[in-house]
Amino acid sequence: MGRQIEAPLSCEGRFANPPRQPAVGARTSLLWMETADVVAEELLYVEAELQDVQDQIKALLDRQEGLHKRQSELKALLEECEASKSTAQVDSSVATDDWSADFEWDSRAEDIRFNVFGISSYRANQREIINAVMSRRDVLVIMAAGGGKSLCYQLPALLCDGVALVVSPLLSLIQDQVMGLTTLGIPAYMLTSTTSKEHEKLIYKSLEKGEGELKVLYVTPEKISKSKRFMSKLEKCHHGGRLSLIAIDEAHCCSQWGHDFRPDYKNLGILKIQFPTVPLIALTATATYKVQVDLMEMLHIPKCVKFVSTINRPNLFYKVHEKSSVGKVVIDEIADFIRGSYSKNESGIIYCFSRKECEQVAKELRERGISADHYHADMDVIAREKVHLLWSKNKLQVIVGTVAFGMGINKPDVRFVIHHSLSKSMETYYQESGRAGRDGLPSECVLYYRPGDVPRQSTMVFYENAGLQNLYDIVRYCQSKRNCRRGAFFQHFGEPIQNCNGMCDNCAYEAEVKELDATYHAKVIVSLLHEIQENDQRATMLQLVERFKVKIKELGGSIQPVSDLKKEELEQLIVQLLLEHVLKEEFQHTAYTTNSYIALGSLSKLVLQGKKSVMLEICTRRHEDGMPKSAKRGRMSGLEMKLDELRKELSSSNDGMLPHAILSTQQISILSTQKPTSITHLQKLIGKVKTEKYGKRIIELIEHHLKSEQVDDDDVPGAASGSKTEGNKKQRKKHTVVIESSEEEQ
Numbered sequence: 201m202g203r204q205i206e207a208p209l210s211c212e213g214r215f216a217n218p219p220r221q222p223a224v225g226a227r228t229s230l231l232w233m234e235t236a237d238v239v240a241e242e243l244l245y246v247e248a249e250l251q252d253v254q255d256q257i258k259a260l261l262d263r264q265e266g267l268h269k270r271q272s273e274l275k276a277l278l279e280e281c282e283a284s285k286s287t288a289q290v291d292s293s294v295a296t297d298d299w300s301a302d303f304e305w306d307s308r309a310e311d312i313r314f315n316v317f318g319i320s321s322y323r324a325n326q327r328e329i330i331n332a333v334m335s336r337r338d339v340l341v342i343m344a345a346g347g348g349k350s351l352c353y354q355l356p357a358l359l360c361d362g363v364a365l366v367v368s369p370l371l372s373l374i375q376d377q378v379m380g381l382t383t384l385g386i387p388a389y390m391l392t393s394t395t396s397k398e399h400e401k402l403i404y405k406s407l408e409k410g411e412g413e414l415k416v417l418y419v420t421p422e423k424i425s426k427s428k429r430f431m432s433k434l435e436k437c438h439h440g441g442r443l444s445l446i447a448i449d450e451a452h453c454c455s456q457w458g459h460d461f462r463p464d465y466k467n468l469g470i471l472k473i474q475f476p477t478v479p480l481i482a483l484t485a486t487a488t489y490k491v492q493v494d495l496m497e498m499l500h501i502p503k504c505v506k507f508v509s510t511i512n513r514p515n516l517f518y519k520v521h522e523k524s525s526v527g528k529v530v531i532d533e534i535a536d537f538i539r540g541s542y543s544k545n546e547s548g549i550i551y552c553f554s555r556k557e558c559e560q561v562a563k564e565l566r567e568r569g570i571s572a573d574h575y576h577a578d579m580d581v582i583a584r585e586k587v588h589l590l591w592s593k594n595k596l597q598v599i600v601g602t603v604a605f606g607m608g609i610n611k612p613d614v615r616f617v618i619h620h621s622l623s624k625s626m627e628t629y630y631q632e633s634g635r636a637g638r639d640g641l642p643s644e645c646v647l648y649y650r651p652g653d654v655p656r657q658s659t660m661v662f663y664e665n666a667g668l669q670n671l672y673d674i675v676r677y678c679q680s681k682r683n684c685r686r687g688a689f690f691q692h693f694g695e696p697i698q699n700c701n702g703m704c705d706n707c708a709y710e711a712e713v714k715e716l717d718a719t720y721h722a723k724v725i726v727s728l729l730h731e732i733q734e735n736d737q738r739a740t741m742l743q744l745v746e747r748f749k750v751k752i753k754e755l756g757g758s759i760q761p762v763s764d765l766k767k768e769e770l771e772q773l774i775v776q777l778l779l780e781h782v783l784k785e786e787f788q789h790t791a792y793t794t795n796s797y798i799a800l801g802s803l804s805k806l807v808l809q810g811k812k813s814v815m816l817e818i819c820t821r822r823h824e825d826g827m828p829k830s831a832k833r834g835r836m837s838g839l840e841m842k843l844d845e846l847r848k849e850l851s852s853s854n855d856g857m858l859p860h861a862i863l864s865t866q867q868i869s870i871l872s873t874q875k876p877t878s879i880t881h882l883q884k885l886i887g888k889v890k891t892e893k894y895g896k897r898i899i900e901l902i903e904h905h906l907k908s909e910q911v912d913d914d915d916v917p918g919a920a921s922g923s924k925t926e927g928n929k930k931q932r933k934k935h936t937v938v939i940e941s942s943e944e945e946q
């Protein structure tokens with residue numbers, strides 16, 4: 201604990217009880233001396249009493265603070281219990297249903313899963329969800345980002361007769377999904393602002409009369425709330441018994457308590473009212489209990505079956521990187537990181553705060569030789585689509601985007617997601633970073649954080665429901681120098697802690713963290729703000745830092761020396777004081793912008809009165825950086841590289857088809873281990889549809905590879921046949937890290 205220093209400002213009532221004066225009269229000096237002794241004695245006694253009272257007050261205040269904290273924890277817990285009770289009551293009505301039992305559609309479902317989607321086994325909950333939908337139940341799915349939610353409605357869409365309607369919030373997401381399904385030969389269409397009149401006619405005809413081949417129809421929520429024409433066609437489709445199911449993807453957008461509320465999603469409740477007998481499946485990666493209850497109410501699905509899976513993404517390495525205040529330095533570091541760890545054109549995403557920043561970052565990365573382009577809502581649709589397609593086909597390494605890019609984007613082999621600036625909440629960060637490693641292979645999520653970015657973000661979110669609270673949660677995640685990053689996600693989403701396995705910076709590397717007593721600094725900051733407010737002034741974080749430095753110089757002679765804090769550390773302290781309610785942010789609008797000012801928070805008095813100490817964690821050194829080598833994926837084998845080239849070649853000769861849709865990374869890995877040389881064997885590994893389309897080329901390539909291996913073996917004197925392949929296999933195994941809990945196609 202640090203020393204207690206007199207607060208620079210006086211506290212209320214400091215001299216409220218001055219010592220009583222002795223009576224003056226014709227007394228001798230002896231009497232005066234005796235009186236002085238008595239007074240001194242009483243003074244000592246009173247001072248001791250006062251100290252005692254002070255201690256008690258401090259203890260009480262500490263207790264009060266603790267109780268307040270516990271009170272809000274308990275309130276939140278109670279809310280969760282009530283929410284789960286109400287959903288449990290709902291769920292109890294279906295408790296007797298066993299969704300993993302045998303169903304009549306089992307073999308057809310297996311056939312489509314494997315032969316159409318090329319997926320060799322279900323992931324956790326997928327089969328059960330599909331069975332519930334097929335049993336015509338309403339379903340709520342909470343499943344991790346990249347967990348495989350799409351299959352849960354796409355497969356039933358193919359199993360059922362008629363058309364499945366999918367509501368999805370973003371154009372980019374819809375394009376991505378339609379592109380993926382078309383590649384698999386599934387008749388999927390979208391009805392959005394970009395749909396041509398010709399296509400629109402075709403879709404409407406199909407809805408109205410059941411003509412044509414429409415199977416899955418994607419729309420944005422605006423279509424439901426704003427287009428009467430569309431709704432009337434949908435009704436006709438329903439009356440004809442051809443509306444098979446309704447899926448609402450990214451369903452958290454319905455709830456005001458969710459992190460990405462969209463007003464048009466609020467009107468989706470109409471769907472269940474208009475089509476009560478059609479099963480509705482709502483899917484999201486992020487929904488707290490509160491959001492789940494909200495969703496069930498808003499979508500009118502009180503009796504839905506709920507499937508909740510873990511949010512854990514064991515293959516993602518989470519890291520917070522200290523961000524320099526010099527823009528060029530940040531870009532240099534990002535460029536070095538990409539060049540150093542991802543020199544083989546591995547895909548990545550960089551999230552930026554603003555559209556202008558996206559363009560700037562992309563341009564500066566290009567200047568440093570990295571193939572990058574920007575993506576944001578100000579670009580016209582064609583330009584955006586072009587960038588997205590180039591990236592999807594691995595012809596562009598990095599997309600630098602705003603939040604407009606990402607929700608549900610399905611590129612499985614994104615190896616890194618960098619946040620150039622802070623996200624606005626834990627949910628947003630979980631979703632955006634969750635774009636990485638959807639193929640289950642090790643991938644990195646790096647957030648560049650500097651406390652100076654907090655006011656930038658807070659001016660954007662303060663008017664949102666719980667906007668500041670959400671922002672401060674992610675800020676707490678960033679400020680922490682010791683706590684497990686993964687643990688912060690579990691805590692936030694109310695899930696029991698699971699082992700991180702060293703897959704975050706704080707767990708992987710021990711940082712040298714100095715704990716500094718910053719109580720005095722905090723007192724000076726609080727006093728300064730008193731002065732500022734008394735003079736009817738305001739101070740931004742930057743101005744406060746500057747004034748602090750001046751103040752410390754002024755006070756310098758009269759106080760014991762305190763350790764100097766650098767500008768960034770002072771900003772870190774101010775942010776910590778915001779998180780601890782010693783300070784708060786206030787916002788003021790000008791004609792052009794909104795400014796954040798730092799003001800006194802509810803606990804500022806405690807600091808001033810010396811009843812609250814403030815400790816600051818300063819990271820002096822981190823021994824290493826980045827994902828540990830042991831967690832990184834080994835280099836591709838020769839055959840894997842050849843198969844990768846083949847899928848790229850097939851992708852460019854089949855316009856619109858994405859390389860990973862031709863062969864997924866897992867399939868390439870399986871093929872390179874099993875080396876099938878017959879169509880029958882190949883079909884067992886990648887399914888019928890892909891074998892019919894690309895089987896001949898794949899077999900040719902594998903045979904050619906085996907022959908060249910044989911030649912190499914023959915060239916090695918004394919090498920036994922097959923021994924080299926074996927050797928390669930062993931070597932590869934040594935480099936490859938298998939992430940246990942990702943149930944990939946192995």
Ligand SMILES: Nc1ncnc2c1ncn2[C@@H]1O[C@H](COP(=O)(O)OP(=O)(O)OP(=O)(O)O)[C@@H](O)[C@H]1O
Pocket residue numbers: 319320321322323326343344345346347348349350351484485607608609610611612634635638639943944945
């Ligand atoms: N059972 C499975 N086995 C292997 N891969 C699968 C399986 N199910 C889905 N996938 C693949 O996992 C990836 C992610 O799937 P999907 O896009 O459905 O994720 P999601 O849950 O919708 O994530 P998000 O919340 O980010 O939208 C896709 O490449 C998909 O093909």
Ligand SMILES: [Mg+2]
Pocket residue numbers: 349350449608
């Ligand atoms: Mg999705």
